[in-house]
Amino acid sequence: MKIMATHNIKGGVGKTSAAVSLAYLAACDGYRTLLWDLDPQGAASFCFRIKPKVRGGVKSLKRDPFSLEQAVKATDFEGLDLIPADFSLRNFDRIFTRTKNPTRHLARLLTPLRQEYDLLFIDCAPSISLMAENIFHAADALLVPLIPSTFSVRTYHQMLDYFHKNPPKKLQLLPFFSMYDKRRQLQRDLVASMSDEVREMLNTSIPYAKNVELMGVERAPVNQFAPTSRSAVAYRNLWREVKVRALDDYTL
Amino acid sequence: MIYAVSDKLSRKRLKELLSDGMDVRVEVTDDTKRYYLDTFDWRLLRSGMVLEVEVRGGLCLLTWRELGSGELLLSRTVRTLPKSADDFSNVGQQPRLKQVLGRRRLLAHASLRGSTHRFLLLNDDEKTLMRVELRRDKVISSDSSAYTQMQDGVYFFPYRGYDKIFSHRLRRIAKGAKLSPPTEDPLISALAALDITPGEYSGRPTFSLDPARPSIDALAEILGRLLQIIRCNVKGAREDSDPEYLHDFLVAVRRVRCLMSRFESVFPEERVKLLQRDFSWVEQEATRIRDLDIYISRFEDFRAGVDEEYREALNSLYSFLQGEKQKKLWQMRVALESSRYLRLIESMDHLLQGCKDADTLPPTASIAIDRAACNGIWNSYRVLVETARGLPATPRSERIYELHQISKHLGYQMDLFRSLFPSKRMERQIRAHDRLQRRLNRFRDIDLQYRRLQSYITRMTKAQAVREISMEAVKQLIADRKREQRKARSRAVIQIEHFTRKKMRKRFKSMFKQPPKGGAV
Numbered sequence: 001m002k003i004m005a006t007h008n009i010k011g012g013v014g015k016t017s018a019a020v021s022l023a024y025l026a027a028c029d030g031y032r033t034l035l036w037d038l039d040p041q042g043a044a045s046f047c048f049r050i051k052p053k054v055r056g057g058v059k060s061l062k063r064d065p066f067s068l069e070q071a072v073k074a075t076d077f078e079g080l081d082l083i084p085a086d087f088s089l090r091n092f093d094r095i096f097t098r099t100k101n102p103t104r105h106l107a108r109l110l111t112p113l114r115q116e117y118d119l120l121f122i123d124c125a126p127s128i129s130l131m132a133e134n135i136f137h138a139a140d141a142l143l144v145p146l147i148p149s150t151f152s153v154r155t156y157h158q159m160l161d162y163f164h165k166n167p168p169k170k171l172q173l174l175p176f177f178s179m180y181d182k183r184r185q186l187q188r189d190l191v192a193s194m195s196d197e198v199r200e201m202l203n204t205s206i207p208y209a210k211n212v213e214l215m216g217v218e219r220a221p222v223n224q225f226a227p228t229s230r231s232a233v234a235y236r237n238l239w240r241e242v243k244v245r246a247l248d249d250y251t252l
Numbered sequence: 253m254i255y256a257v258s259d260k261l262s263r264k265r266l267k268e269l270l271s272d273g274m275d276v277r278v279e280v281t282d283d284t285k286r287y288y289l290d291t292f293d294w295r296l297l298r299s300g301m302v303l304e305v306e307v308r309g310g311l312c313l314l315t316w317r318e319l320g321s322g323e324l325l326l327s328r329t330v331r332t333l334p335k336s337a338d339d340f341s342n343v344g345q346q347p348r349l350k351q352v353l354g355r356r357r358l359l360a361h362a363s364l365r366g367s368t369h370r371f372l373l374l375n376d377d378e379k380t381l382m383r384v385e386l387r388r389d390k391v392i393s394s395d396s397s398a399y400t401q402m403q404d405g406v407y408f409f410p411y412r413g414y415d416k417i418f419s420h421r422l423r424r425i426a427k428g429a430k431l432s433p434p435t436e437d438p439l440i441s442a443l444a445a446l447d448i449t450p451g452e453y454s455g456r457p458t459f460s461l462d463p464a465r466p467s468i469d470a471l472a473e474i475l476g477r478l479l480q481i482i483r484c485n486v487k488g489a490r491e492d493s494d495p496e497y498l499h500d501f502l503v504a505v506r507r508v509r510c511l512m513s514r515f516e517s518v519f520p521e522e523r524v525k526l527l528q529r530d531f532s533w534v535e536q537e538a539t540r541i542r543d544l545d546i547y548i549s550r551f552e553d554f555r556a557g558v559d560e561e562y563r564e565a566l567n568s569l570y571s572f573l574q575g576e577k578q579k580k581l582w583q584m585r586v587a588l589e590s591s592r593y594l595r596l597i598e599s600m601d602h603l604l605q606g607c608k609d610a611d612t613l614p615p616t617a618s619i620a621i622d623r624a625a626c627n628g629i630w631n632s633y634r635v636l637v638e639t640a641r642g643l644p645a646t647p648r649s650e651r652i653y654e655l656h657q658i659s660k661h662l663g664y665q666m667d668l669f670r671s672l673f674p675s676k677r678m679e680r681q682i683r684a685h686d687r688l689q690r691r692l693n694r695f696r697d698i699d700l701q702y703r704r705l706q707s708y709i710t711r712m713t714k715a716q717a718v719r720e721i722s723m724e725a726v727k728q729l730i731a732d733r734k735r736e737q738r739k740a741r742s743r744a745v746i747q748i749e750h751f752t753r754k755k756m757r758k759r760f761k762s763m764f765k766q767p768p769k770g771g772a773v
């Protein structure tokens with residue numbers, strides 16, 4: 001099982017939209033896909049019409065890693081399952097801080113699911129926290145949506161600094177531009193300069209588009225309800241690029 | 253989970269039962285196309301599984317379920333129909349499927365057309381919690397000229413994480429609509445409608461023979477079964493829908509030839525001679541393609557044998573082999589459709605019919621089969637020992653080919669007559685022989701590849717302009733085959749020595765030289 005996580009220290013940059021879309025496209029491609037909604041706010045679960053889970057909560061995971069398996073729900077789409085968000089996740093850091101190897105918990109929890117799925121997408125809550133460190137440890141690739149602004153350039157560099165100090169074992173960084181408004185000169189300039197400067201930057205950027213916002217209204221992936229829209233095409237291209245870059249069984 | 257509908261279950265009633273106060277969405281497809289996939293020898297079916305594909309809007313919905321119970325093993329959308337287990341790599345390495353299918357191809361055995369009503373049970377978020385399908389299908393004959401209406405079926409699809417509501421609604425509907433499990437799986441009904449009887453087939457039939465039976469009788473039974481295998485595979489072999497058809501066809505032909513030559517004296521002499529000549533011709537035609545099939549199916553291993561930068565360049569060899577196969581296939585098709593072939597099968601039938609008529613048979617025909625089998629096996633083994641005597645460390649290929657041939661005959665007899673001997677001891681001898689045969693087969697395959705490559709390379713350059721790098725790649729491959737050939741040769745020699753050593757000779761002697769007690773005439 002390959003693990004990919006959407007991550008950014010900031011909120012509202014398109015992490016959830018990307019996780020939902022890519023997980024859906026992966027399943028359409030025949031990969032057995034699981035999406036884990038790790039943001040207590042549960043936006044990804046909402047998009048798939050799945051209620052957040054409350055019983056037991058994150059504490060039970062500490063006792064019995066197999067309870068994660070029982071939390072899995074099928075979405076309405078063939079080949080795509082989801083672990084719903086849980087409000088108790090907000091206590092993750094507090095519960096796991098004082099354990100041995102506090103950054104390895106997530107990886108261990110996933111063991112029973114490894115044979116069942118080809119791909120796991122994790123939709124992260126914004127922040128750098130113990131939970132995020134756990135994800136950096138478990139994941140193979142980190143999808144980082146960046147809004148073309150000077151601030152997000154700085155955020156990205158901060159993230160790189162963090163990884164320089166705490167080098168992860170295998171993590172591949174896959175930043176891409178999100179909510180890109182081509183009409184704005186400033187954004188155009190920034191995208192051009194960043195693409196040169198950051199070598200790992202993906203070529204596809206996700207445009208600022210109404211249809212992405214509509215995912216929260218339609219409660220379905222944009223590629224399902226508006227498959228020919230600009231944003232759906234963009235997510236499809238993004239997925240194609242991610243496949244080539246992060247899945248070694250895939251060649252063009 | 254599958255249920256048959258006995259009384260006419262109205263869609264309205266089904267919707268009511270499923271709903272029980274919740275929302276139900278109905279989707280209707282008026283022309284669903286479904287196929288049942290399996291290997292030519294029904295490997296899935298025989299392991300109790302069904303692979304069904306529904307073509308819907310350019311996508312294929314794949315359902316892998318258990319036979320009878322309809323228990324879902326996998327359900328996935330894919331873009332193209334899978335051709336073999338390899339095509340499932342994206343769908344997660346399904347080791348179970350791979351184990352069952354091996355390298356065999358998946359073929360569409362039955363096609364269905366019909367209408368499907370899909371009922372989705374929704375919660376207040378309009379999330380689907382389960383799905384029920386009412387299917388009304390027709391089975392279409394392979395030439396699309398006729399169809400048979402199938403019994404209506406209700407299919408239940410659970411969604412992970414919503415088990416409770418699933419079992420509740422399942423019970424409710426089963427009771428309310430008086431559903432009963434179908435008496436047989438829809439796949440079986442579909443095949444019955446098409447007059448296909450699966451599962452009977454085995455490329456390696458086993459026989460339990462009465463030791464006292466007159467040998468002509470027992471041999472006629474065995475030959476009859478082999479002829480059946482030849483008949484059932486000839487079409488698939490001609491069409492090349494799966495290389496395994498040809499394989500089974502060829503093995504059966506070889507076994508027939510082996511029995512007729514080993515037990516020549518049991519049959520009317522003149523007729524057997526003619527049959528032998530024609531079977532030998534069929535074998536030749538088929539062997540050429542089988543060798544190419546082995547080549548093509550293991551091509552990736554060959555690639556691994558050359559340096560990385562040359563692997564790509566082997567593509568021209570690959571297409572050359574494919575082209576070669578098409579040519580030979582065409583030749584074989586002509587042969588297997590010829591009146592000579594049809595006459596051969598007919599005369600074989602005749603011969604077997606005649607075996608019941610004691611007057612026309614030579615006196616040797618009435619010797620008990622266990623005695624005849626002992627003689628046959630013992631003689632073959634003796635010839636093998638003779639031929640292997642004084643084998644040098646690196647014998648010439650021809651010598652190993654000869655041993656290969658004798659050993660094959662020995663193996664066929666041991667396998668076909670195994671029921672006549674104490675099973676434990678027999679198994680041991682068969683295992684020992686298998687080891688030898690594998691080594692000999694490997695040597696033969698590699699040696700042939702090595703020799704043929706030399707001629708291919710000349711013919712390739714004659715037929716088309718071949719890039720320098722491709723030539724180099726093929727040369728590397730030849731060198732690699734040469735190395736492998738050397739290895740295979742010495743391994744074969746070791747195994748031959750092992751199989752003809754004193755202890756082994758003693759065992760063969762004690763088992764086969766003296767006719768076993770009882771049964772002897």
Ligand SMILES: Nc1ncnc2c1ncn2[C@@H]1O[C@H](COP(=O)(O)OP(=O)(O)O)[C@@H](O)[C@H]1O
Pocket residue numbers: 010011012013014015016017018043178179180206207208209210212213214215216
């Ligand atoms: N490309 C886009 N164009 C327009 N709106 C977007 C786009 N991407 C995200 N949004 C909207 O922005 C908000 C935050 O997006 P979301 O994907 O939830 O980000 P995050 O998970 O990083 O918080 C949501 O309302 C979403 O609909």
Ligand SMILES: [Mg+2]
Pocket residue numbers: 015016017039043123124
């Ligand atoms: Mg989010």
